[in-house]
Amino acid sequence: MARQELAHYLRDRRAALRPHEIGLATAGADRRTPGLRREEVAELAHMSVDYYTRLEQARGPRPSARILDALARALRLAPAERSHLFRLAGSTAPPPGGSAVRQVRPHVARMLERLPETGALVTDAAYDVVTWNPLARTLLGADPAAGATNLARRRFLGGGPAYESTSAEEFGHIVVARLRRAADRYPHDPRLAALLAELHSGSAEFRQIWQARPVHAPGHRTKTLDHPDAGALRLNCDVLLVPEDDQEVVLMTADPGSPDARALRSLAARAT
Known part of the structure; x- marks a missing residue:
């Protein structure tokens, strides 16, 4: 697991995502940066703010595939970005979706x-x-x-x-x-x-x-x-x-x- 690289990647993707892109109101919001807050990403990914914060600070445990998939959805990652997230965490990215792929290419x-x-x-x-x-x-x-x-x-x-x-x-x-x-x-x-x-x-x-x-x-x-x-x-x-x-x-x-x-x-x- 590339802990430091994963933390840097999460911070970068959070900063690049604008609140209005996911339907969050920004009028009157006290925002020092244009990106999402940590608590907003944590809420979107259905995890605690403390857990997500530790990931961004390179202090967290190795996240499971389920956690990584939730983060990929919360951060609106494209397929290539999602695969990169899994690689940084030392995990093989399963294809998007809720079931195993049962057709062969x-x-x-x-x-x-x-x-x-x-x-x-x-x-x-x-x-x-x-x-x-x-x-x-x-x-x-x-x-x-x-x-x-x-x-x-x-x-x-x-x-x-x-x-x-x-x-x-x-x-x-x-x-x-x-x-x-x-x-x-x-x-x-x-x-x-x-x-x-x-x-x-x-x-x-x-x-x-x-x-x-x-x-x-x-x-x-x-x-x-x-x-x-x-x-x-x-x-x-x-x-x-x-x-x-x-x-x-x-x-x-x-x-x-x-x-x-x-x-x-x-x-x-x-x-x-």
Whole structure:
């Protein structure tokens, strides 16, 4: 978190916003500067004046995504300005709106099509698979019907082929960490709320990990899939971010020249 830079940015944006632009009366007002007062920004963002003041003085705690979104609305930030605010606070800016984005951008979908020997899929902030290529479908063994494939539900509640034989504990922590971030960013998303309620009620393991508040950044890991046709496959899993939509692209590959790579190539040929 760039605390000093964040404080400076908030002060600058507050000073640049004129009261009449947000419908505040200015006639007869005792204003030493043309911008908004701190208490006005705090009221617009539905937070205490003391909390906002500490942010402007670089004394405050790291603000949550919900707080940052409220500040972005209060200060009337444009999309690029809003993203900059989140970066200064050390947070990934979710797309504006109250729900996770569940459509994939065409250029991202086309990228998956150009990776025939890589299992590739895109998940939204709630771990719904929004698109995947034929090899990924073959590897994970599930019907990609809209809304029916959620990796968090599969991990904690079952409902799909249990192909993953290693790294299951690590993946559970990754899932919960991401769902905690999603819950903070999309508090009014009904589908996400329903998923979290289902996981809490149906999985003691999920409840235990949730209470531990795990933190995990997307990156590289290795997993083993026990595929019914190809046998045990040691795969590399790498995650690329689509930050404007709060989505992740998961790429599953095998080490070049390995038996796993040859098995992937064979599965890809069958899948297409």
